[in-house]
Amino acid sequence: MKNTRRKFLKALGGTSALLASGALTNDSNAKIIELKSSAEPEKQYGANDKVRLAVIGLGIIGHYDLDTALKVQGAELGAICDLYDGRIEQGKRKYGKNIFATRDYREILERKDIDAVLICTPDHWHSQIAIEAMNKGKHVYCEKPMVHKIEQGTSVIEAQKKTGKVLQVGSQRTSSIAMAEAKRLYESGTIGQLNMVMATYNRHSSGGAWQYSLPPDASPQNIDFDRFLGNAPKVGFDPIRFFRWRNYRDYGTGVPGDLFVHLLSGLHYITGSLGPTKIFASGQLAYWKDGRDVPDVVSAIMEYPATDKHPAFQAVLQVNFVDGSGGQNQTQIIGSEGMIDIGWNDFVVKRNPLPKAPDFGGYDSLFTFTEETQKEFVKQYDAKYTKEDREWKKLDDIIYRAEKGYDDRLDHFKNFFASIREGKPTVQDPAFGFRAAAPCLATNLSIFEQKIVNWDPVNFKLT
Numbered sequence: 001m002k003n004t005r006r007k008f009l010k011a012l013g014g015t016s017a018l019l020a021s022g023a024l025t026n027d028s029n030a031k032i033i034e035l036k037s038s039a040e041p042e043k044q045y046g047a048n049d050k051v052r053l054a055v056i057g058l059g060i061i062g063h064y065d066l067d068t069a070l071k072v073q074g075a076e077l078g079a080i081c082d083l084y085d086g087r088i089e090q091g092k093r094k095y096g097k098n099i100f101a102t103r104d105y106r107e108i109l110e111r112k113d114i115d116a117v118l119i120c121t122p123d124h125w126h127s128q129i130a131i132e133a134m135n136k137g138k139h140v141y142c143e144k145p146m147v148h149k150i151e152q153g154t155s156v157i158e159a160q161k162k163t164g165k166v167l168q169v170g171s172q173r174t175s176s177i178a179m180a181e182a183k184r185l186y187e188s189g190t191i192g193q194l195n196m197v198m199a200t201y202n203r204h205s206s207g208g209a210w211q212y213s214l215p216p217d218a219s220p221q222n223i224d225f226d227r228f229l230g231n232a233p234k235v236g237f238d239p240i241r242f243f244r245w246r247n248y249r250d251y252g253t254g255v256p257g258d259l260f261v262h263l264l265s266g267l268h269y270i271t272g273s274l275g276p277t278k279i280f281a282s283g284q285l286a287y288w289k290d291g292r293d294v295p296d297v298v299s300a301i302m303e304y305p306a307t308d309k310h311p312a313f314q315a316v317l318q319v320n321f322v323d324g325s326g327g328q329n330q331t332q333i334i335g336s337e338g339m340i341d342i343g344w345n346d347f348v349v350k351r352n353p354l355p356k357a358p359d360f361g362g363y364d365s366l367f368t369f370t371e372e373t374q375k376e377f378v379k380q381y382d383a384k385y386t387k388e389d390r391e392w393k394k395l396d397d398i399i400y401r402a403e404k405g406y407d408d409r410l411d412h413f414k415n416f417f418a419s420i421r422e423g424k425p426t427v428q429d430p431a432f433g434f435r436a437a438a439p440c441l442a443t444n445l446s447i448f449e450q451k452i453v454n455w456d457p458v459n460f461k462l463t
Contacts, residue, residue: 030348030397035177037406042414045074049421051139054079054108055118056129058087060212061143062120065170066095069118069141069413074421078114081105084242085222086215103224105129109136116166116420119143122251124232127152134165139420141413143170144265145257145437146430150445153434154460160430166419168412168426169433171265175415176408178345181400182333183270185340190349192337197267197315199331201259202323209288209296209321210246214239240291247292249444254294255283255319256440263317263331265428265436266342270333272309275435275457276302283447287322296321300443317443338395345402351395357385434460 051074055066058080069075079100080091088101100111108114109132116139119129127147130140146169147153160167173179186194203209218239225237232250235241245251246258268275279302283295299318306312331342338351360366360381366374402408418424435457442453442462454463 030399032399032401035181035345035400035402035406037177037403037411042073045421050074050076051417051420052076052078052113052115053118054081054111054114054116055120056081056105056108057118057120057122057125058082058091059120061170062118064409065118065120065141065143065413068407068409069416071410072413072417075413075417079108079111081108083224083228084215084218086217103227106132109133109138115139116141116416122228122245123253123257124148124251125230127156128230130156130167131159134159134163134167137163137165139166139416141168141170141416142433144261144433145253145440146433147437147441148253148257150438150441150462153430153438157430157434157460166416166426167430167433168416168419169265169428169430169436170412171262171428171433171436172409172412173262173266173344174269174428174432175412176345176402177406177411178342178347178400178402178408179266179269182340182342182347185349186270186333187272190337190351191333191335191339192353194271194310194313194333194335196313196334197332198334199263199267199315200318200320201263201329202318202320202325202327204321204323204325204327208327210244210292211288211290212244214243218243244292247290247294249293252294253437253441254444255296255298255321256281256300256443257437259319260298260300260317260440260443261436264439265432266331267315267333268432268436270340273304273307275455276304276315276439277455277457278303279439279442279446279453279455281443281446295447298443298447300446302439345406345408347400349398349400351397353393355392356389357381431460 053069053075055062066077070077077095077099079102080088080095081102082088082091083103092099092101102108108117117133119126119140119142121129123145126142126145130142133140146156156167220237223239223242225242228242229235241248241251252258267273279300281298281300284297285292285295286297288296297320302315302317304310304313304315329344333340333342337353338349341348341350366377369377412427415427419426438455438457438460442455446453456463
């Protein structure tokens with residue numbers, strides 16, 4: 001507040017343009033804090049603690065996951081599985097010509113030398129392979145979303161409970177050092193009372209819109225297309241459906257299942273939320289009209305009820321695959337006194353608590369009163385509020401960044417192996433994974449059935 005009362009009284013004599021009661025201050029540069037991985041040395045394991053892996057689905061994410069998993073001490077590759085012979089051949093060239101390889105994932109589940117499987121298949125295979133793998137005694141790392149349909153979720157949860165095997169869902173944000181720090185700050189009350197979340201994951205490229213490259217040699221002879229279809233409707237051989245499966249509802253879960261699930265995983269981890277109870281969404285196929293049957297622009301509003309972890313709040317999620325601004329990944333967790341503005345492994349804390357005293361002047365009704373009434377208002381205001389009550393106490397922004405070279409996917413796999421070897425709690429178990437996936441699948445229901453979807457995140461059911 002800069003001489004507000006004096007300027008206000010002066011203004012009374014010649015103009016009705018009144019000054020506001022406070023002013024933002026403290027505009028210095030933001031402080032930067034580098035977040036570092038644990039200083040503790042990675043635990044060393046003996047030969048009996050090795051974990052033999054198999055990857056089921058050696059596509060884009062299969063390579064990312066497998067390459068990262070093999071960086072964890074004591075992880076070994078025992079088998080690969082894919083339905084395209086070209087990827088099996090590439091896998092043998094990359095990981096060893098004598099590696100066991102098959103088109104049929106069931107052969108891997110029968111092998112006694114395999115301890116854990118990475119499920120990196122199209123979404124419509126996730127739950128089936130996960131359940132079969134756990135029943136065969138394998139630990140499971142299942143890519144997000146954990147399920148293709150909401151009704152599949154409880155079966156995966158029950159199978160994990162029955163078998164006691166580890167199942168971790170592959171949305172790596174829940175293992176990030178940045179998310180852990182954001183969670184700590186949120187729980188400490190840094191931003192005041194949570195009331196809204198704004199989250200976007202926009203893209204602006206053909207690859208970002210899932211127009212993945214097609215191999216020139218794709219044919220019915222080197223692709224097991226019927227096995228790819230599984231329980232999906234039968235159609236003739238189509239390499240576009242095989243390699244760009246995310247574009248089709250029969251095999252994928254669209255924008256929500258691919259990207260909303262990351263946003264919700266981070267949000268639920270930070271806030272401790274079980275999820276929303278009401279979802280309303282709209283989708284549009286605006287640009288990538290390549291035969292896909294899912295929207296490339298999606299917006300959703302999700303209502304989160306009050307719990308012992310957080311007050312009631314709204315979450316507004318958006319993905320735009322034709323974002324001419326260049327695209328962005330951002331989650332803004334907004335409270336009454338500030339905001340945590342999250343990128344991926346970085347975020348900014350902005351703090352701007354409201355002053356105790358209300359504003360007056362500017363775009364306000366005060367100038368419409370008589371001069372005598374305005375003076376009386378200021379007199380009463382001065383008597384009620386101190387200078388400190390009126391000040392805007394905006395604090396400097398603080399930027400938190402993970403150290404250079406940090407890989408949250410690697411930490412996610414370290415946590416997965418620690419759960420297998422040491423019995424540590426899984427950072428993203430089937431219940432968490434389903435609670436992140438279900439609102440995304442409900443988003444699709446809302447779009448295609450044009451209705452509000454009610455979801456019970458406690459009891460895992462549509463209501």
